[in-house]
Amino acid sequence: MAQSYVLKLEPVVTTTYISKKTKKKTVKTPRNKFELSLDKQLYLSGAEYAYESEKLPYTIYGNYIPDFIISLPSGSKRYIEAKGFFRPEHKVKMIAVKKQHPDLDIRIVFYSMSKKNIRWADKYGFPYSIGKIPEEWLK
Numbered sequence: 001m002a003q004s005y006v007l008k009l010e011p012v013v014t015t016t017y018i019s020k021k022t023k024k025k026t027v028k029t030p031r032n033k034f035e036l037s038l039d040k041q042l043y044l045s046g047a048e049y050a051y052e053s054e055k056l057p058y059t060i061y062g063n064y065i066p067d068f069i070i071s072l073p074s075g076s077k078r079y080i081e082a083k084g085f086f087r088p089e090h091k092v093k094m095i096a097v098k099k100q101h102p103d104l105d106i107r108i109v110f111y112s113m114s115k116k117n118i119r120w121a122d123k124y125g126f127p128y129s130i131g132k133i134p135e136e137w138l139k
Contacts, residue, residue: 013120028052064097068108070138080133084111086120095124109133 028051030036035051042049068080081094098106107127110117121128129137 004031013111042071051079060092060096062093073139076105078137079106080137081106081108083108083112083117086110086114086117091120094126098124107137 030039030051039051066079067082070078070080072078083090094106094108098104107129108121109129109132111131112120113130118128120126127137
């Protein structure tokens with residue numbers, strides 16, 4: 001007859017760090033039962049480990065095709081992105097494009113009013129409008 005046992009799922013390891021921005025002390029513990037079970041496994045193995053203690057930057061590769069490109073009288077270009085439902089993966093893409101091309105004038109026209117989308121646009125520095133392209137964007 002096979003023996004079985006149940007692992008008690010409670011945090012074993014915590015990682016403590018102090019935020020550079022807020023100077024607050026934060027304790028990180030596994031967020032779900034699966035992470036807790038892996039935490040327990042690592043603890044019982046005697047391995048030296050930490051939980052979510054490092055940030056590793058990465059770049060998303062792809063091509064951004066703007067919906068509209070306005071050629072301005074000054075010779076510069078203005079990129080207009082039309083957004084109905086603003087999917088999370090599109091938000092990530094727009095942030096990556098802006099970071100890699102900070103000199104481009106990329107603006108978003110949202111189909112309808114959404115406080116969540118407006119907060120996002122403000123946070124990441126995207127000029128936006130609701131429903132139509134403002135006349136002043138054409139000049």
